[in-house]
Amino acid sequence: MKKYGIAIHGGAGTILKSLLTTEKEFEYKKALEDAIHAGETILNKGGTSLDAVEKAIICLENNPLFNAGKGAVFTNKGKHEMDACIMNGKDLTTGAVTGVSNIKNPISLSRAVMEKTEHVFLSGEGAMDFAKSINSNFENDDYFFVQMRYDQLQKAKETDSIILDHTVDGFENGEKKFGTVGAVALDIHGNLAAGTSTGGMTNKKFGRVGDSPIVGAGTYANNTTCAISCTGNGEFFIRSIVAYDVSCLMEYKGLSLKEACDIVVKDKLVKIGGEGGLVAIDSKGNIELPFNTEGMYRAKKSSTEELFIGIYK
């Protein structure tokens, strides 16, 4: 049987063991395991990396623990504006959305943009008009109401801060976390895929777009090199075109996936103040989960490797 593999993340940041209760830690690990399992089941049966990535991200979007889908943070206006992107490494097709509200699974809407339009990237009201035209799954505001996220917004508003990150248990515990979920996979047909989904920043204003829906920045897949999904302070990831940079270092400089990831995440990003990490898989099934923060919710599993779940350094 040919090799397959999948890796996922649920955000990076100042995630310290001292800040998570045993119960919370268990909840996160269970959520990551369920998402990996959902994706791996597809790959194991000979399904596509695109299906595995979408399915794993749907699991994370449906879980209020993560800042994507149901758990998306509140904007300054008390709304949820979500971004997502998916890319097929086989033919470099891709679809992305930014600033969509009330969409249950933005990752699936991204896939519809890729497969059902001649476009790559749709935004705001227009993207939601498209979602209606294809009968996407909508949910009302109640579905997206998560008390912890609402409390975060109130705290952010009190200090008039635009919060680039979000926390697990509120700000008071000092935890800093970049809320995004993502997945990358290699299927037995040799095809790579990557996807990313996020609720952005608590208290964000001005229709800010982060790196998640930007092809080459937060998300990239190319069968000749690798598939990448990023999480971090998006502005720095956009300026560094992080995902495509890893791919170019492999393709043009002949670096291994590990070498390329280490240069981009632990050297280049650090130099400009970029905090976060990424999950990556190459065309041979090698998996890397680099980050330059205290922690990153992450997991991986392949046809030759046991399940790994990590939270801290």
Place this chain on the structure above:
Amino acid sequence: MKKYGIAIHGGAGTILKSLLTTEKEFEYKKALEDAIHAGETILNKGGTSLDAVEKAIICLENNPLFNAGKGAVFTNKGKHEMDACIMNGKDLTTGAVTGVSNIKNPISLSRAVMEKTEHVFLSGEGAMDFAKSINSNFENDDYFFVQMRYDQLQKAKETDSIILDHTVDGFENGEKKFGTVGAVALDIHGNLAAGTSTGGMTNKKFGRVGDSPIVGAGTYANNTTCAISCTGNGEFFIRSIVAYDVSCLMEYKGLSLKEACDIVVKDKLVKIGGEGGLVAIDSKGNIELPFNTEGMYRAKKSSTEELFIGIYK
């Protein structure tokens, strides 16, 4: 005196000599010359590449001949939704906007995003809220009404086509043109800058975002390599991360600007069906203006080279 240079474009496409009247050709050449002159005057006096790029693009945005600013095409809903991006090669800072209406000069709004916010990319209503907060120059719908653009929309609606390109004299003459304007420059301080501005596609729906405001796709600048501004069918430019690809081929593979541009525009883009071109300048002042279509409105001038203005192959 140290070297400086500037190059601009006003869109690429099926621009054939047989399709342009002598008078129209003169008008285009005059507009390109005026824009180059405005930018070069700044560089010649020791000004920054960022100022030169912004000024040249403002000239093109204010001219109804080009699909940006005043001449922006109509969306399906009869509105003008514009995108723009600017990048500073000195420190890799950048600013971009998508889906903004009634903004006289989107390139200047992009620059304000770069210089006055902690963000990189703002969209739609949010971006316009930001514009209001900094007293950007707004214009009413009348300012953006150009009869020729309105006629294009009616024709596009009649055939229910989402037009990826726009024409000079309407569709009937068969001309296909990707409407975007852009500029790149090197100043005597050794700093590179790039900018791009567009009105998108006639009859566009769903808040479609093209490559122009995407850092790495339509616009990129890095002092260690080059500055790039693209024009073409944006979806292919996004998938290929065109601008950063040229930069990576130079940085990681050691190619010259010309070699990198030729590979990306005349080989890689052609293979996936990407039509268009770009203007590029490297840190030594070399300028390239490659395109894979019948023509591209373009011009260049440097401290060591005379003015060049081109339209056809």
